[in-house]
Amino acid sequence: LARLLKKRNADDADIEVYSVRIDCKVTSRFAHTIMTSRAVNHANVSREALFDVELPKTAFITNFSMVIDGVTYVGQVKEKEQAKQQYQKAVSQGQSAGLVRASGRKMEKFSVSVNIAAASKVTFELTYEELLKRSLGKYELMIRVRPKQLVQHFEIMAELYEPQGIAFLEANGTFITNDLLPLVKTTITGNKARVSFSPGLEQQRTCVGCPSTRIDGDFFITYDVNREKDIGDIQIVNGYFVHFFAPANLQRVPKNVVFVIDESGSMGGRKIEQTREALHAILNDIQEEDYFALLVFDDRLRKWKPSLTKATPESLREAKQFVETIQARGGTDINWSVLEAVKMLKDDLANHTLPERSVSLIILLTDGQPASGKGVTNLEKIQENARNAIGGNMTLYCLGFGYNVDYNFLHKLASENNGFARRIYEDSDAALQLQGFYTEVANPLLWGIEMQYPENSVDSLTESSFKQLYQGSEIVVAGHISDNSLDFFPVEVKAQGLENELHLQSQSRVQERLEASKEQQYIFGEFTERLWAYLTIQQLLSKRGSGTPEAKSNMTARALELSLQYSFVTPLTSMVVTKPQEDDDKDTLIADKLTEEERGQRRPSGFGYTASRVQNVYHALPPVTSVDGDPHFIIWVPQQNDTLCFNIDERPGVIFSLTPSPPTGITVNGQTIGDKKLVPSRKVNTYFGRFGIVSRSLGIKVDVTTQAIHVFHNGKEAVFSWSDTVSLKQPSFDLQVSKEKSLTVAMKDSATFVIILHRVWKKHPFYRDYLGFYTLDSHLLSPATHGLLGQFYGGLQFEVSDVHSGEALDKPDATMQVKGLTLSVTRGWQKDYRWDTKHGEEVPCWFVHNNGTGLIDGTHTDYIVSGIFKSS
Numbered sequence: 001l002a003r004l005l006k007k008r009n010a011d012d013a014d015i016e017v018y019s020v021r022i023d024c025k026v027t028s029r030f031a032h033t034i035m036t037s038r039a040v041n042h043a044n045v046s047r048e049a050l051f052d053v054e055l056p057k058t059a060f061i062t063n064f065s066m067v068i069d070g071v072t073y074v075g076q077v078k079e080k081e082q083a084k085q086q087y088q089k090a091v092s093q094g095q096s097a098g099l100v101r102a103s104g105r106k107m108e109k110f111s112v113s114v115n116i117a118a119a120s121k122v123t124f125e126l127t128y129e130e131l132l133k134r135s136l137g138k139y140e141l142m143i144r145v146r147p148k149q150l151v152q153h154f155e156i157m158a159e160l161y162e163p164q165g166i167a168f169l170e171a172n173g174t175f176i177t178n179d180l181l182p183l184v185k186t187t188i189t190g191n192k193a194r195v196s197f198s199p200g201l202e203q204q205r206t207c208v209g210c211p212s213t214r215i216d217g218d219f220f221i222t223y224d225v226n227r228e229k230d231i232g233d234i235q236i237v238n239g240y241f242v243h244f245f246a247p248a249n250l251q252r253v254p255k256n257v258v259f260v261i262d263e264s265g266s267m268g269g270r271k272i273e274q275t276r277e278a279l280h281a282i283l284n285d286i287q288e289e290d291y292f293a294l295l296v297f298d299d300r301l302r303k304w305k306p307s308l309t310k311a312t313p314e315s316l317r318e319a320k321q322f323v324e325t326i327q328a329r330g331g332t333d334i335n336w337s338v339l340e341a342v343k344m345l346k347d348d349l350a351n352h353t354l355p356e357r358s359v360s361l362i363i364l365l366t367d368g369q370p371a372s373g374k375g376v377t378n379l380e381k382i383q384e385n386a387r388n389a390i391g392g393n394m395t396l397y398c399l400g401f402g403y404n405v406d407y408n409f410l411h412k413l414a415s416e417n418n419g420f421a422r423r424i425y426e427d428s429d430a431a432l433q434l435q436g437f438y439t440e441v442a443n444p445l446l447w448g449i450e451m452q453y454p455e456n457s458v459d460s461l462t463e464s465s466f467k468q469l470y471q472g473s474e475i476v477v478a479g480h481i482s483d484n485s486l487d488f489f490p491v492e493v494k495a496q497g498l499e500n501e502l503h504l505q506s507q508s509r510v511q512e513r514l515e516a517s518k519e520q521q522y523i524f525g526e527f528t529e530r531l532w533a534y535l536t537i538q539q540l541l542s543k544r545g546s547g548t549p550e551a552k553s554n555m556t557a558r559a560l561e562l563s564l565q566y567s568f569v570t571p572l573t574s575m576v577v578t579k580p581q582e583d584d585d586k587d588t589l590i591a592d593k594l595t596e597e598e599r600g601q602r603r604p605s606g607f608g609y610t611a612s613r614v615q616n617v618y619h620a621l622p623p624v625t626s627v628d629g630d631p632h633f634i635i636w637v638p639q640q641n642d643t644l645c646f647n648i649d650e651r652p653g654v655i656f657s658l659t660p661s662p663p664t665g666i667t668v669n670g671q672t673i674g675d676k677k678l679v680p681s682r683k684v685n686t687y688f689g690r691f692g693i694v695s696r697s698l699g700i701k702v703d704v705t706t707q708a709i710h711v712f713h714n715g716k717e718a719v720f721s722w723s724d725t726v727s728l729k730q731p732s733f734d735l736q737v738s739k740e741k742s743l744t745v746a747m748k749d750s751a752t753f754v755i756i757l758h759r760v761w762k763k764h765p766f767y768r769d770y771l772g773f774y775t776l777d778s779h780l781l782s783p784a785t786h787g788l789l790g791q792f793y794g795g796l797q798f799e800v801s802d803v804h805s806g807e808a809l810d811k812p813d814a815t816m817q818v819k820g821l822t823l824s825v826t827r828g829w830q831k832d833y834r835w836d837t838k839h840g841e842e843v844p845c846w847f848v849h850n851n852g853t854g855l856i857d858g859t860h861t862d863y864i865v866s867g868i869f870k871s872s
Contacts, residue, residue, distance in 0.1 A: 014043040015116070020151045022143055024158040028235050028242060029132045029476075030531045031141055033059075037124045041116040051124040052111040054144040059130035060534065061569040064577060066114060067123040075575040077567045079560060083574030107144060112577065129568075131534055134224070134246065134474035135440060141221040145173075150205065150213050155198040158221055162191050164233045164244075165226040171195045174217035179203075195221055231491055231506040239481050240528040241458075243451065243491060246474040250445040251498040254289040254358040256308055256348070258341040261326060262366035262401070264298040265727030266736060268328030271367060271401055271426065278434035279323045285435075285442060286311040291354050293344055294322055297337035298330025308348050331725065334366060335376040335385055338396070338413075342389040357498060359444045359468055360394035365424070365434070367401035369409070379409045387416050395419045395467050399437060402426040404738075412545040418467040443471035446495040446502060451475070454490055457483035462535045469495070478532035486510055533566045541571060623832070623843060625789050627658070627670070628756065628772030630685050632830045633852065634843060635792045643845040644798070645830045646852030648788070648860050652686050657863045658773065659790035660871050663782040664750050665696035667871050668789075670773060675766040687770035691755055692868035695747050698732040701869060702745055704755050706769035709743060711735060722757055741837055744776075752777040756833050772833055788856060788863050800825070800846060816846060821854045 019038040024031060033055075041047045055061070064075040116122050132139040143156060160166070171184050180199060187194045197219065206214045225233075232245035259282075261275060279294075286292060290311045294304035304322040309315045341362045348354050370377040376385065390396060396417035398410035401424045410421040424433050451464040461479040469475060481489070490507040540559040544552045556572065563570040623636040623643055635644040648656070652674030659668040673689030693702040701712040709720040713730065720726050726737040734746040740759065746752040756772040778785070778793040785793050798818035806813035806826055816825045828847045831840030848855040856863075865872055 014041060014047045015049050016040050016042060017147060017149055017151050019153040020145075020147050020155075021153070022145070022156045024141065024143065024156075026132065026141065026158065026160040026162075027527045028162060028233070028244070028531075029134075029139060030527045030534070031059075031130050031132055032527075033128055033130075033143070035124075035126045038121065039116070039124075040121045041118060044118045046115045046117050048113050048115050049122060050111055050113040051126075052109065052146075053126055054107040054109045054146070055126075055128050056130055056142060057106055057108050058133070059128040060537075061110065061126065061128045061575060062567050063125070063127040064110075064112075064575060065125050066112070066577075067125075068114065069117065069120055073577065075577040077564060077569060077573050077575050079564065080572055080574045083576050106142070129530060129534060131476070131531060131538075135472060137472040138222045138224050143219045144217075145175075145219055146216050147213060148216075150201050150211065151215075152201060154204065154215065156196065156219055158195040160193040160195075160221075160223070162193075162223075162225045163235065165191045166193050167224045167226045169193050169195075169221065169223035171197075171219075171221045173197075173219040175214055176219075177214075193223070231493055231504045234489065234491060234506075234508050235528055236481070236489065236508070236510055237528040238526050239484070240478065240532050241453075241481060241489065242476065242478040242528050242531050243453075244474055244476055245451065245493060246469070247504075250471075250502075252287070252471065253444040253447065253498050254287070254291070254355045255361055255442075255444055256291045256345060256354050256358055257361045257363060258293045258295055258308070258344055260337050260341050260362060260364045261294070261296045262298070262332060262334075262364075263296045263302075263326050263328055264330055264332040264367075265328050265729070266332070266404065267367050267401070268727060268729035269734065271430070272326060272328045274431040275365065275401075275434070276323050276326055278431040278438075279326075280320055281431070281435045282438045283311075283316050283319055283323070285438065286316065287442075288312060289355070291348070291358075292319070293341075294319060295337060295341055295344070296326050297333055298328075299333050300330065301333075301337060301340055303340075303344075307344060308354060328727070328729065332366065332370055334364070334370045335382045338362065338364060338382070338386050339389050342386070342394070345394055357496070359447045361419075361441065362394060362396045363399065363438070363441075364396065364410075364413075365399045365401060366410075367405060369404070369406045379406065383409070383413050383416060386413060390417045392418065397422075397437075397441065399424050399434065401430070408545060411542075415542060416546050440473070441468075441470055445469050445471055446497055449475065449493065449495040451477050452492040452494070453477075453479065454483075454486070457481060457486050457489075460532070460536070462532065463539055476535065478528065478535050480532065481510075530566060533562050534568070537562050537568060537570055624774050624776060625778075625792055626772065626774040626832065627688065627789060628774075628833055629687065629831060631670075631672070631688055633788060634830050634832070634845060635789075635796070635855075637792070637796050637798070639795045640798065643843055644796075644848060644855060645828070645843075645845040646848040646855060648851050650686060650860065650864075652684070655865050655868055655870075656860075657787045657865045657871070659751075659775070659778075659781070659785055659787045659793075661750075661781045661785040661790060662871075663784055664780075665694075665698075666747065666750055666781065667694045667696075667869065668692070668753065668773070668787070669865055669868050669870070670771075671868055673768065673770065676764075676768055677766065685767070687758075687768075688773065689768075689770050690868060691771060691773055693745055693753065694869050695733070695750065698747060700733055700747070702735070703868065704743060704771065706757065706771060709735075709737065742834070746777075750780050751775070754834060756837055758833070758837060774832075774834055786857070788852075788860070791857055803827075814846065816848070818855060823848060823854045825849070 017037060017039045021036045022033065024033045035053050037051055039049050066073045110126060114122060132141060141158065147154065166188055169186060169188055171186050176184060180203065183197055183199050183203065185196045199215065204213045204215050206212045227246060227248040229247045229249050232243060234241060234243050263272065288311050291308040292311055293308045296302045304319060345360045370382060376382055386396065396414050397419040398414040398421040400407055400410045400421060403426065407421065407423060414421045422437055424430055446469040447467060449466040449469055458479045459482045462477055464477050466475055487510060488507045489510050493504040495502045537559050540555045544555040560572045563573045569575045625634065625636050627633045631648055633646050637644060650672060652672050655669050655671045658670050669692045670688040671690040672686040674684050674686050678684060689706055691704045699714050703710040711718045720737055722740055724737065725739040728735040732748045736744045741757060743755045754774040754776055758770050758772065760767045760769050775789060781793060783794050798816055800814050800816050802815040803812050812827050814825050816823045825846045825848055828845060829842045830845055832843050833840040835841060851860045853859065
């Protein structure tokens with residue numbers, strides 16, 4: 001849960017976390033969680049404490065407060081644009097700012113640091129809410145607990161109230177060993193349950209007498225409720241209702257599914273292997289009454305069979321043989337492949353070769369963006385074509401493999417066709433992720449579901465029409481009862497099932513429901529209204545990617561209005577916290593909510609919400625060490641969660657050593673270029689126009705210019721143009737060209753680099769095309785790596801003090817202690833162009849003057865080499 005750390009170089013014992021408590025109250029699947037941490041500073045000087053928690057990505061933060069010396073500081077939820085202005089002002093003044101970062105697949109991290117005076121105490125409290133989603137027949141409440149030290153009073157307490165009655169409940173944790181299991185206490189009484197876990201100091205220790213804790217991981221509570229073959233559970237509280245629908249004992253409906261699999265070049269290597277592995281497992285799970293087809297594509301289409309086939313043992317054996325022929329090659333024609341899948345289903349339905357009462361699905365798996373095809377690579381045109389072809393008659397699911405996908409495109413493509421998009425993380429368990437998705441949609445129970453409520457008595461209704469209900473899932477509808485005099489609340493559900501139409505009707509006495517709700521007040525009062533707001537915001541945010549500009553604007557405005565009204569931190573809002581400083585000044589922190597697209601832009605690197613002096617909450621990608629522009633060097637120092645930067649002014653044509661790594665045999669050099677022509681009164685700008693990458697142990701040389709990319713390997717040369725999208729997979733390295741944008745070079749067991757292409761207007765009188773260089777992964781390089789960039793891969797220690805006004809109001813000056821020297825530095829901004837090659841993303845940094853003197857070893861001229869592949 002919470003981690004409190006002292007300021008750098010302070011004694012670990014100075015800051016003691018003496019209490020950590022997690023209170024979670026669940027009412028009808030809606031969870032309200034409060035995380036509280038208390039600490040004391042035992043030092044005789046002030047120390048900095050860091051409150052660090054992780055929460056589910058589906059949750060909305062609703063409150064954060066700090067109590068310091070008896071004074072309470074409470075966060076305020078504001079419109080994101082307003083908070084952004086406040087944030088940028090704070091960072092430009094050298095202040096810290098809290099950030100939201102993805103933490104793994106399911107979690108996000110929130111951190112805030114604060115100075116605690118000598119012998120003083122601080123209390124942190126974070127509140128968030130989420131609707132637990134039923135999946136595969138159960139709800140899951142997950143609490144991440146990572147105190148990072150022994151805690152005198154540690155407790156998890158969860159109380160649940162489910163009016164339908166609790167069918168089963170289990171509580172466990174990834175860190176729960178056999179001797180800790182008896183401390184997990186569970187009590188179930190009808191429709192109520194209580195779960196607690198409160199280990200003492202000795203029970204927390206990793207071993208007898210050890211100072212470290214074993215409380216480190218995820219605590220799970222999984223459960224389900226009692227169900228009948230009826231209309232479900234309806235809760236009414238203070239004028240708002242919520243309806244949960246998932247009847248029991250329904251027969252499974254056959255499905256017709258076309259698997260549309262990307263086999264373009266970028267799917268090479270482990271991804272294509274995992275795809276084949278997953279397809280084998282999925283084919284093992286297909287029921288014999290189902291019909292299926294396999295369609296693989298790059299810039300061509302290959303069908304296993306011309307039409308859908310019944311899932312007999314013989315056809316499944318043949319399909320598995322076809323799966324083994326899937327190989328990575330070519331471009332990515334999403335448009336043609338989706339339209340062909342639709343045509344296959346339409347033709348077979350028209351020919352009556354598929355079951356009359358069945359549901360039709362298309363499952364698209366791709367790892368990239370449309371890069372080739374029959375003249376259609378425009379994303380909006382592809383979406384329009386799919387929408388027109390499907391016509392609401394089937395469901396399209398989109399699985400985005402890895403981080404190079406355009407997730408917004410896939411989300412819109414799926415949501416406009418009754419489905420949803422999901423990211424498949426490029427990891428060792430990718431095949432299991434694919435199988436897990438299929439399991440969720442493997443068993444349809446109903447289709448064409450319409451939930452109907454009294455038309456003249458209900459308003460502000462959430463979505464009430466659903467394409468399918470799958471086994472183990474649940475439909476949730478909420479709304480506002482506008483008729484205060486309503487005595488009875490009628491509900492009607494119509495849907496199509498295996499044999500005939502399902503028609504359920506019921507009505508509830510409003511007063512009885514209100515009386516019943518009083519029973520649950522000890523859990524979480526007025527939950528229906530907040531659940532309605534939560535669900536409405538989620539659906540508005542999901543749908544606003546579609547529709548007319550006016551409709552999108554209206555949905556955004558409504559979602560923002562509700563986010564502010566109910567104090568939810570959503571992708572449209574931010575929580576602003578003003579905290580005290582030792583000099584009685586104020587420091588501003590910002591907490592945001594990530595979209596799934598933003599989570600994808602942040603590659604997996606353990607980032608979470610964090611308090612920092614460097615990272616911009618609006619920065620699209622995690623910071624890296626790089627050089628770009630004129631040329632601007634950006635040095636990311638993860639140990640201090642900050643960024644340094646410097647420029648190099650040198651004549652055109654000079655070749656600099658960037659990352660020589662003698663033990664691994666890798667060398668990266670860059671050659672500068674200048675403006676097209678010299679003007680006596682004008683400063684000559686220089687940029688990098690050529691990079692040379694060498695791995696002597698792997699026998700590779702890559703020569704990159706703004707005109708072309710030359711690859712030399714084992715005595716052979718290959719030339720690639722920037723005007724093509726290319727993927728080259730070799731046992732020792734991978735190379736991927738994104739058309740007119742970037743080149744990614746991944747060396748086996750060593751490093752990954754990205755080179756960005758900047759195109760300039762050809763008729764510009766001065767400027768010319770140039771390149772930028774970014775280090776994505778260097779952790780396997782030798783500690784002996786040096787060069788203008790490489791010398792910083794192993795980290796750096798520095799201290800900034802005496803922040804004061806500089807020549808520019810938004811760029812304060814400061815004093816930096818680094819490498820035994822005292823330097824004058826300036827807070828400023830540089831650009832990271834990985835995501836937006838035209839405008840870039842601003843990165844706040846401490847700028848070191850005079851060609852990085854004092855920061856780099858020696859002087860910049862010490863790094864000049866004689867050739868693009870030379871080490872000296």
